[in-house]
Amino acid sequence: xxPSALRPTCKADEQIFRWIGVNKAPRQTIDHSLINTLAExxxxxSLRDTSSYGAGLRKFHIFCDVFxxxxxxxxxxxxxxxxxxxxxAAADPESISADLTxxxxxxxxxxxxxxxxxxxxRAWHIVQGWPPPLSxxxxxxxxxxxxxxxxxxxxxxxxxxxxxxxTLDKPYGACIWAICLCMFWGMMHAGEAMxxxxxxxxxxxxxxxxxxxxxxxxxxxxxxxLDLPSAKTARPGRTKSVFITEQGDLCPIAALRNLFTVVPAxxxxxxxxxxxxxxxxxxxxxxxxxxxxxxxxxxxxWGTTFGHSFRIGGASYYLAQKVDPEIIRIAGRWRSMAYExxxxxxxxxxx
Numbered sequence: 001x002x003p004s005a006l007r008p009t010c011k012a013d014e015q016i017f018r019w020i021g022v023n024k025a026p027r028q029t030i031d032h033s034l035i036n037t038l039a040e041x042x043x044x045x046s047l048r049d050t051s052s053y054g055a056g057l058r059k060f061h062i063f064c065d066v067f068x069x070x071x072x073x074x075x076x077x078x079x080x081x082x083x084x085x086x087x088x089a090a091a092d093p094e095s096i097s098a099d100l101t102x103x104x105x106x107x108x109x110x111x112x113x114x115x116x117x118x119x120x121x122r123a124w125h126i127v128q129g130w131p132p133p134l135s136x137x138x139x140x141x142x143x144x145x146x147x148x149x150x151x152x153x154x155x156x157x158x159x160x161x162x163x164x165x166x167t168l169d170k171p172y173g174a175c176i177w178a179i180c181l182c183m184f185w186g187m188m189h190a191g192e193a194m195x196x197x198x199x200x201x202x203x204x205x206x207x208x209x210x211x212x213x214x215x216x217x218x219x220x221x222x223x224x225x226l227d228l229p230s231a232k233t234a235r236p237g238r239t240k241s242v243f244i245t246e247q248g249d250l251c252p253i254a255a256l257r258n259l260f261t262v263v264p265a266x267x268x269x270x271x272x273x274x275x276x277x278x279x280x281x282x283x284x285x286x287x288x289x290x291x292x293x294x295x296x297x298x299x300x301x302w303g304t305t306f307g308h309s310f311r312i313g314g315a316s317y318y319l320a321q322k323v324d325p326e327i328i329r330i331a332g333r334w335r336s337m338a339y340e341x342x343x344x345x346x347x348x349x350x351x
Contacts, residue, residue: 001062006071012054015143016124019057021075024131056120059109063088076130077121077137086142090114115143140258152305154184156311158297159250165296171274174255174262174282176292179272181252182226183310184317186242187332190307192228193272194286201270201283205230209260210267222246226271240333 001007007019029035063085073081089109109117122132134142162180166173179193195201211227228244244252263274263281270283286307294304299327311332312317318328 002065007061015057016053016127020128022071023075037050038269043131053120053123056117057124059089059117059213060085060121062271075128076125077133079134082118082121082133083142085188086114086118089117111143152303152309153316154305154309156317158302159184161300162293162296168258170264171263174259175272175274176289178255179284179289180310181250181255182244185247185252185312186226186244187314188242189311190286194284194289197284198285203268207271208267209265209269209271212271222253224256
């Protein structure tokens with residue numbers, strides 16, 4: 001969020017009172033110092049846990065900065081702006097072309113969080129002297145657009161079925177297998193491992209062979225580090241890293257080494273690539289990979305999976321192993337409350 005004199009640095013529970021707009025709100029009381037003080041006290045008394053509004057206000061102003069919304073249109077905010085904010089905040093990256101998000105970052109949150117954030121913006125309007133920006137019908141119209149069932153998670157049994165169903169010494173199978181294990185154990189987004197179309201590969205945005213290295217930790221255990229050139233949870237120009245370790249029969253490091261043997265490539269080539277019949281290097285396309293995986297899982301009697309299914313599956317597995325959720329959040333590179341979605345998905349799977 002860009003610095004602004006309208007939004008001074010202050011504690012979260014003070015932001016709703018001290019962050020202002022350029023427009024002057026219509027008076028709701030007579031202009032008298034005592035009445036003004038009583039009105040302010042009444043506003044504060046009517047609100048509970050104002051610190052929880054800080055995240056919503058901050059997210060709203062980040063959205064406004066990203067889309068160059070003028071200050072005069074932020075307070076009061078129109079239905080169109082708040083509807084657009086909700087669409088952006090709850091966007092599902094798996095359904096959006098990488099071309100559309102290169103210059104416009106996404107920081108998705110859960111639908112439940114969107115509702116909380118809209119409530120924060122509503123409270124901010126009221127405290128600043130403006131009427132609520134949305135009627136209940138308007139809010140229902142906005143939040144009703146984002147209901148979607150939780151993504152099913154990939155399980156260990158599914159990974160074993162995939163391994164039995166592909167040919168690991170063939171380029172395409174070796175690439176699919178390495179992607180499956182890295183997305184699961186590294187809790188990766190599908191867009192971090194694959195491209196929307198072959199022409200989309202860009203070494204500045206996507207993983208290359210030069211973006212991975214192997215090393216040992218202080219206990220002498222082998223690990224691999226994948227430096228993401230353009231992670232959606234990282235600031236522009238900064239990288240984030242995925243760390244994976246050895247995992248027995250479903251080892252992502254073994255799968256990567258197998259891929260490098262079956263599909264030798266240059267340092268500048270895609271990390272997850274395969275060779276066509278003419279020997280040309282091809283980056284793995286997400287829709288083709290998911291079709292291959294879903295064909296296998298359907299033959300084994302499971303339903304359709306999505307790109308996020310591996311990320312959910314990995315997080316759920318670690319939760320089942322009693323790993324601290326905060327460690328999982330850091331390892332999975334979550335910055336927002338979207339992580340709650342994975343907790344809920346795990347709870348539903350467990351039940």
